[in-house]
Amino acid sequence: MVRVDGTVRRPQTRASPAVHALLRHLQDQGFDGAPRYLGEDEQGREVLSYVEGDVPTAPFPAWAASDEVLVGVVDLLRRYHRAVAGFDPAGRVWGSEVPPAYRGGLVGHNDLSPDNVVLRDGRAVALIDFDLASPGSALWDLALLVRLWVPLRDPDDVPDARSGRALERLRLAADAYGLPAADRARLVQAARESHGWCYGIVRAGAERGQAGYARYWTPRAQEHDQRGRRWLAASEGALERALGTDRTGAGPEGAVRSADGRG
Template sequence: MDGERFSGGTTTVVRIGRTVRRPVRDWSEAVQWLLGHLAAAQVRGVPRWHGVDEQGREVLDFLPGEVGAYPVPEQARRDSALVSAARLLRRVHDATADLPDKTGHRWWPPAVEPVEVVCHGDFAPYNCVFQRGETTGVFDFDAAHPGPRRWDLAHALYRFAPMSTVDSPPVAEQARRARLFLDAYGRSRGERQDVVDTLGPRLLALVDFMRARAADGDPDFARHLADGHADLYLRDVEHIERHAPTWAEVVVG
């Protein structure tokens, strides 16, 4: 539907035909560079950038499918969606691994060392589209930044398993799903351990980022803090630490 406004997120996005329009941000040039390289590498399932319209908005592909917004739809909870999401993230990472100038751009979140790939930064069901139980696309690369694979994988596990205290399956099922995701991505035992070790630090970094943005006057992040998002993440850090034996047995193996 032309002129359809999408809810959620921190940016006003409008669908017009087969495109979406969104404001240009300080880090848009970096995202455009990234999307251009993903297109050149023929990575399917990511939007293509088509320039700027007469109102000064970025023009990108509209990705068809059901968005995994909360409450997460049934098809986005299937194992098939989990496996295809992991493989999509792997394709994105692999396409950026050999790019020599990853840190030479103005990203929104800062780079995280050691830099291996360009992380999506917020790889989650609410930033993916699903069709027939498969993850067919990922959008919203605003939080993209250079970093290690484990940094992006930790966030993806937290969102897709999900490894949380809210709207999540029992701990044993969280662990099974996390292992399924990492196996589909192609992580070795030692690499799975690295991802598990990164879960807590990744969430704490997210809390720090939210607080810094709110302190700088960002109304969206101030609202997120007021709504208790940071408090949830801190509780979930405790949850992850409390169930470390289960992650070690099932996720790491």
């Protein structure tokens, strides 16, 4: 993948035609939060417009850890969902497969890690890297977003200002999206399932010898995966209470200790 002037050139995959159709649909809908598909170059690479801005990469920068940035990313995702709602995904080959329980007819981005969101002057302006896009749902996309942006993980794995604030940032994200009660009741479980889904993609890619996945899938990354699974399982009730979907009857004080690692 290379930048050439105001474009990005990328090798194509079997899912590229589906992604190109999706990007053309977004452009037709007037959605300005994604790259434009500009065709192929003489080497057969796809040509996309280059989106100016910054993407948060590890270590997570302080400027990207604010609540305002989180709300902006959620708003960008909501706008994407509105724009993509009329797109027909049938008959196309996609780059991933969302669990059946989270397929609602809407093509999700499915890879909402911070380094796939472009920010400019502290404002989320575009989603990039649609390689894992496929039929999914708003709930699944939001679960992926909150797991990585809140983030929903052990506070010891959050070495920045977001540490210890999982409850309030999760609630903030759900409120910013306008998530209905029925989906709030499923959001935490969806986040747990998305954790396993994402790491499953990484593990499978590493086992196939894909260089990027193989470099990432180190013993340290595998420990991070297991620690995340344990924290999500232990904190499920607390996170649900933060969303107002308590199934245990426990009070808010217990929620803070469980999810935020205090006490």
